[in-house]
Structure formats: structure tokens, C-alpha cells
Amino acid sequence: MNEQEKAIGVFDSGVGGISTLQVLAKMLPQENFIFYGDSANAPYGEKSGAEVQVLANEVVTQLQAQAVKAVVIACNTATSAAKTELIAQHPTLPILGIEPALKAAVDAGKQHILVMATPLTLSLAKYKTQLAKWGQQQAIYSLPCPGLADLIEGGAAALPQIKVALNRLLATVRQQPIDAVVLGCTHYPFITDLIREQLGQPVTFYTGYEGLGRNLQHQLQQRNLLRTTNAHPTVRFMSSRDTPAELALYQQLFAQGLK
Structure with missing residues (x-):
């Protein structure tokens, strides 16, 4: 597999980042995505910044094991608390984060x-x-x-x-x-x-999702990582709470939303 064909990793403390994933998948329809929900440790927003940094780094390591070409932090808390540290710890991996809009x-x-x-x-x-x-x-x-x-x-x-x-x-x-x-x-x-x-x-x-999508597209283009053709784009779900029920919830929210 060449670098362009690799998937984009997207992660959140749980199911929330699936709302971000929905927009990214529409804006970049040729790309494959792997979503990782750290539901076993959710929510991040009531932990300390240091705890979030440790958890986010563990998730990025998990995604790197899946050979992703970029990582999107689809979590406002993790972006604010851990993005700078993640970039320093993974200097060769493009890492982007969602910001409050x-x-x-x-x-x-x-x-x-x-x-x-x-x-x-x-x-x-x-x-x-x-x-x-x-x-x-x-x-x-x-x-x-x-x-x-x-x-x-x-x-x-x-x-x-x-x-x-x-x-x-x-x-x-x-x-x-x-x-x-x-x-x-x-x-x-x-x-x-x-x-x-x-x-x-x-x-x-x-939400800031469209701005994040444009930034992701720009970053991939700059690095010659943007995929332009893909007959069968895929979205794969992973979770730290690795149960059939949890993964089914991810699929349901991605397809329909909660509302």
C-alpha cells in the first residue's frame, strides 16, 4: 500500500467524534477512515489535562499501529489539552484538531x-x-x-x-x-x-467541522497524501470498549445520528 492509500485516523473520547467523522467523510469522499473511540475512558472533559495527554497519546499509538497517514483529534478537550504534546511526540505524523468555532x-x-x-x-x-x-x-x-x-x-x-x-x-x-x-x-x-x-x-x-475538513484537505495536498480515486471508500470503527454493542452504537450514530 502506498502512502496515499492509507486511511485517516480520527479519534475522540467516545462517540462524539463520529459527528466530526460524518462531515470529513462527506468532504473527502475518496478517503478511507479509521475511527477510534476511547469510550472506556470517556469523558475526557472532566479529567485533568495531564490525564488527557496520556490517554490521547495511547490512542494515537493505537492508530499508528493501523498505519494511518494522518490523525484528526475529533475532541475539543483533547485538542486543547494534548495537541501540542502529540505533535511533539509524533513529529512525522500530520495531526490536526477540532477547535471551538x-x-x-x-x-x-x-x-x-x-x-x-x-x-x-x-x-x-x-x-x-x-x-x-x-x-x-x-x-x-x-x-x-x-x-x-x-x-x-x-x-x-x-x-x-x-x-x-x-x-x-x-x-x-x-x-x-x-x-x-x-x-x-x-x-x-x-x-x-x-x-x-x-x-x-x-x-x-x-461546530468548526467544515474548517477542519478544509485544513485536513490542505495538509494532505501539501504532503502529496490526498487520495483522488477510490472505488470503495471504507470507514472502520475501533473502540477501547471493544464490544459488539459499542461498535454497533458507533455504526448507528454514523449512519443516522442521535438528535
Whole structure:
């Protein structure tokens, strides 16, 4: 197998990164993908930065064993906490990460922006720098959502608990004139319909996925790794919770989404 024919590795702390994978697979339809969900250690967003760095490095090592040509960190927390260290530890491997799409919401002229993310993502310097840069121009509401990603790991069976959690979390901002929601965790796009319903007002969602896809395409082109033909593109799923039920959940979410 030549370098172009190798798969792209995508990973998250669990099922959330599948929402990123859906967009990447559409934007790069000639590529093969391997998705690794670290569901046995989910969620990352309530661990320390040092713990996330160790776990993310273990996942990248697992993906390297599958001979991937690039790795996408489809986890906002892991990007913020571990991307710099991963690049240093794997200098020959292109490594890209998802970022909270606050800039996209600001550039679109949104004035009341809700940022939903894990506690760790909102506590790290990367987000605080963005907040300091744009927080004087727009009203930005930072909403840590402890436990939400973990509930989404449960799939459709957890929908009643997800609704209860959202009702509690969004109660603090429901009276604000929110016109944009930045989803700072890749688990959250699976429940956009529920978030919109709970807010009770029209909002635009921002994920950053399209920008990540364009960056990935550019990085692959620069390295002559972009695949231009593929009669049978594949998506393969792996998990640290390696059970038939877990892998079936991955397949279901990739095909349909939770909503």
C-alpha cells in the first residue's frame, strides 16, 4: 500500500467524534477512515489535562499501529489539552484538531453567543484567549456541561436523561436572546434538535467541522497524501470498549445520528 492509500485516523473520547467523522467523510469522499473511540475512558472533559495527554497519546499509538497517514483529534478537550504534546511526540505524523468555532460565530455577526463545552475545555488557556479577544464585542455565555457527554455516550436509550440534563443546564441562559450556539464538544451535535427545543428560540449552531475538513484537505495536498480515486471508500470503527454493542452504537450514530 502506498502512502496515499492509507486511511485517516480520527479519534475522540467516545462517540462524539463520529459527528466530526460524518462531515470529513462527506468532504473527502475518496478517503478511507479509521475511527477510534476511547469510550472506556470517556469523558475526557472532566479529567485533568495531564490525564488527557496520556490517554490521547495511547490512542494515537493505537492508530499508528493501523498505519494511518494522518490523525484528526475529533475532541475539543483533547485538542486543547494534548495537541501540542502529540505533535511533539509524533513529529512525522500530520495531526490536526477540532477547535471551538467561536470565531465563526463572531465573524457571522452573532451578538449573543452561547458556548457549550466540557469544564476542562472552558478552563484551558486556548478558550480563555478567545474569550478575552471577542468577549468585549459580543455577549458570550460560557456554559460548562459536566456529565452531558457521558449521557450522550448512552445513545438513544439515554434521551430522557439527556433532556432532563439539558433543561437544568440551559435554565441559566434561557432568558437571554441567544442567536448562536457554539458546540465546543463533538458529542453535542448529536442533540442539536434537543438544544434548540430547550432554548425555545431560533439559533444557528457552529461546530468548526467544515474548517477542519478544509485544513485536513490542505495538509494532505501539501504532503502529496490526498487520495483522488477510490472505488470503495471504507470507514472502520475501533473502540477501547471493544464490544459488539459499542461498535454497533458507533455504526448507528454514523449512519443516522442521535438528535
